[in-house]
Amino acid sequence: MAFYQIPGxxxxxxxxxxxxxxxRVPHSIxxxxxxxxxxxxxxxxxxxxxLCENRQGGDPCDECPQCVKTMQHAHPDxxxxxxxxxxxxxxxxxxxxxxxxxxxWREALTQHPFLTLAEWYKRIDIEKKQxxxxxxxxxxxxxxxxxxxxxxRYRVFIIWHAEKMxxxxxxxxxxxxxxxxxxTVFILITSTPAxxxxxxxxxxxxxxxxxxxEEELAHFLVRQFDxxxxxxxxxxxxxxxxxxxxxxxxxxxxxxxLKEFQVWMRLAYSRDLEGLLKWSxxxxxxxxxxQKYFCEEALIxxxxxxxxxxxxxEINSPGxxxxxxxxxxxxxxxxxxxxxxxxxxxxxxxxxxxxNQKIVxxxxxxxxxxxxxxxxxxxxxxxxxx
Numbered sequence: 001m002a003f004y005q006i007p008g009x010x011x012x013x014x015x016x017x018x019x020x021x022x023x024r025v026p027h028s029i030x031x032x033x034x035x036x037x038x039x040x041x042x043x044x045x046x047x048x049x050x051l052c053e054n055r056q057g058g059d060p061c062d063e064c065p066q067c068v069k070t071m072q073h074a075h076p077d078x079x080x081x082x083x084x085x086x087x088x089x090x091x092x093x094x095x096x097x098x099x100x101x102x103x104x105w106r107e108a109l110t111q112h113p114f115l116t117l118a119e120w121y122k123r124i125d126i127e128k129k130q131x132x133x134x135x136x137x138x139x140x141x142x143x144x145x146x147x148x149x150x151x152x153r154y155r156v157f158i159i160w161h162a163e164k165m166x167x168x169x170x171x172x173x174x175x176x177x178x179x180x181x182x183x184t185v186f187i188l189i190t191s192t193p194a195x196x197x198x199x200x201x202x203x204x205x206x207x208x209x210x211x212x213x214e215e216e217l218a219h220f221l222v223r224q225f226d227x228x229x230x231x232x233x234x235x236x237x238x239x240x241x242x243x244x245x246x247x248x249x250x251x252x253x254x255x256x257x258l259k260e261f262q263v264w265m266r267l268a269y270s271r272d273l274e275g276l277l278k279w280s281x282x283x284x285x286x287x288x289x290x291q292k293y294f295c296e297e298a299l300i301x302x303x304x305x306x307x308x309x310x311x312x313x314e315i316n317s318p319g320x321x322x323x324x325x326x327x328x329x330x331x332x333x334x335x336x337x338x339x340x341x342x343x344x345x346x347x348x349x350x351x352x353x354x355x356n357q358k359i360v361x362x363x364x365x366x367x368x369x370x371x372x373x374x375x376x377x378x379x380x381x382x383x384x385x386x
Contacts, residue, residue, distance in 0.1 A: 005220055005223060005224050006038050006041045006042060006045060007038065007212055007216050007217055007219070007220035007243060008038075008210060008211075008212030008213060008216040008217065008220075009038055009042060009209060009210055009212070010210075011210055012031075012042060012207050012208075012209060012210060013042065013045065015207065016042075016045070016046045016049065016207075017049065017058040017059070020046075020049045020050060020055075020058070021058065025046075025050065025185060026185075026204075026205040027177075027180040027184065027185055027186065028177040028180065028185075028186045028188075028203055028204040029046075029185065029186065029187045029188065029204060029205055029206075029207065030162070030187075030188045030189075030190070030193065030196075030201070030204040030205070030206045030207070031043055031187065031188070031189045031190075031207050031209065032190065032191070032193055032206055032207065032208045032209060033189055033190070033191050033209045034191060034209050034211065034212075034241065034242070035191045035242055035296065036114075036116065036239070036242030036243055036244035036245050037191065037209045037212075037242070037243055037244075038113075038114065038209060038212075038243055039160075039189040039190075039191070039209060040113045040114070040115075040158070040160055040189055041113040041114060042209070043158045043160075043187040043189055044070075044109075044113055044158070045059075045060075046156075046185075046187065047070065047078050047154075047156040047158065047185075047187070048060040048067065048070045050153065050154040050156060050185065051066045051067075051070055051075060051077060051078065051151060051153055051154060051156070052064060052066055052067050052070075053065070053066050053067075053151075053153075066151055066153070073105075073106045073109050073110065074106070075151075076150040076151075077149045077150050077151050077153070077154060077155045077156065078155075078156050078158070079141070079144055079155070079156065079157045079158070080098060080102070080105060080157075080158050080160065081098045081133055081137050081140075081141065081157065081158070081159045081160070082098050082101075082105065082120070082131075082133070082159075082160040082161065083117065083120070083121075083131030083132055083133055083160075083161050083164040084096060084097065084098055084100075084101050084124060084126070084131055084132075084133075084137075085124075085126045085129045085130065085131050085132065086126075086129075087124055087125040087126050088125055089125075093136070094136060095136075096134065096136050097134075097136035097137045097139070097140050098133075098137055098140065099140055101124050104123045104124050107123075108120065108123055112224075112247065114243050114244045114247055115244065116244045116248075116293075117131065117161060117289050118289060118290060118293060119244075121287070121289070127287060127290075128287055129287065130287065130288060130289070131161075131164060131289075132164050132165070132166050133159065133161075133162075133164050133165045133166065133169050134166045134168060134169050135166075135168050135169060135172070137169060138168070138169050138172045138173060141157060141173065141176070142176075144157075145176065145181055145184065149183065153183065154183045154184070154185055155181075155183065155184045155185070156184075156185050156187065157184070157185070157186045157187070158187045158189070159186065159187070159188045159189065160189050161189065161190060162188035162189060162190040162196060162200075163190045163191075163192045163193075163195040163196060165196070165200075167197070170196070170197045170200055171197070173186075174197075174199055174200065174203070177200065177203045177204065178203055186204075188200075188204060193206070211241060212241050212243065213241075214233075214236045214237055214241075215236075217232075217236040217239065217241065217243065217246050218233050218235075218236040219232070220243075220246075221235055221236060221246060221247070221250055225247060225250050227250045231250060232250070234249070235247075235249035235250050240300050240303075257293070257294050257297040257298070258297070258301065258321065258324070260283075260294060261294075261297065261298050261301055262324060263279060264276075264279060264365070264368065265328065265368070265372060267279055267365070268365060268368040268369045268371075268372050269331075269369075269372050269373075269376075271369055276362060276365040276366075276369075277362055279361070279365065280358050280359075280361035280362040280365055281358050283357075283361045284356075284357035284358040284360075284361055288351050288352060288357075291347075291351045291357065292348055292351055292352065295344045295345075295347055295348045295351070296348075298340075298344050299341065299344050299345075302332055302337060302340045302341065302344070304325060304329075305325060305328055305329040305331075305332035306329075306332045306333070306337045308325060308326075308329040309329040309330050309332060309333060330375075330379040331372060331375040331376055331379055332375055333375050333378050333379060333382070334378065335374045335375050335377070335378035336371040336372070336374045336375040336378075337375075339367075339371045339374070340368075340371055343364055343367050343368065343371065344364075346364075347360060347361070347364045
């Protein structure tokens with residue numbers, strides 16, 4: 001596959017290859033990707049298999065007119081729907097639909113199809129807003145469904161981050177998923193199917209992304225992004241199987257959100273209530289997606305520290321980052337690891353609701369004080385007994 005590699009997803013790609021070979025591709029598909037995974041890359045590859053005129057060994061040939069168009073992200077029968085919102089260019093609600101942001105989308109995919117929501121929001125200048133898929137996109141999709149396929153083959157609609165569909169879009173698109181027009185395939189992508197309407201989930205065939213090994217991910221980074229062997233190994237280890245994070249780590253020396261987590265824990269350790277209140281105010285000014293991402297990163301950090309201290313697991317990290325993990329890991333133990341996991345899961349849930357986010361973070365910070373000192377006490381006891 002010359003277009004780009006899809007790391008560690010042989011099983012799902014082979015399944016789609018067989019379905020295309022046998023002309024049994026479901027009209028409505030949901031790719032349940034892992035966080036930061038390859039769902040979009042897999043969906044694009046499936047679309048290219050459906051549109052290619054001369055597949056080679058089951059894969060797109062990369063040479064026929066259809067493949068040339070898909071490789072340029074300019075195929076008239078391949079449509080994308082993705083989260084968006086008004087910005088400085090498109091200020092009116094009726095301008096809030098995916099086609100208006102296609103130049104930025106095409107530019108992003110030209111680099112690679114493993115982008116995160118935060119990266120996408122930055123590209124279209126809506127970092128301080130919530131992106132969603134709404135009524136304007138339904139109108140656009142339905143107009144396209146009335147048109148004949150240009151290539152005489154399939155029409156493919158890829159809905160990226162399907163959990164961002166609002167109820168209106170989801171309910172209106174439901175009929176199209178139930179009774180699609182001939183040779184039309186809808187591919188929904190999400191890492192959180194539980195956030196979709198049950199009626200949507202019941203009408204799609206679900207394909208789950210595989211867990212990618214650290215070795216496979218490292219090879220991918222070397223092959224696709226010219227990372228050194230050592231850099232790829234460290235990035236793959238730090239990312240915990242998250243492809244988007246691994247790519248980001250290749251180009252960034254520091255782990256995203258790690259410094260913010262360090263500040264939070266130091267304030268909690270010193271019981272600095274004034275500092276924690278200011279920190280909570282600062283954190284609440286990020287978008288909900290950014291706050292959710294911080295919680296995800298914090299969960300990974302807690303897990304790493306627990307493994308380092310109690311399971312004697314080595315974590316490959318460079319410089320100051322390695323020192324932080326060595327110094328902090330003893331404070332994450334059996335006394336508080338589960339408590340931190342619960343705290344961050346609850347914070348994520350509350351952030352997605354309409355609660356005051358500053359209060360959510362300050363309440364979480366108060367709980368973090370108790371947890372960190374509970375871990376400190378247990379670490380001291382273990383030191384005495386050792």
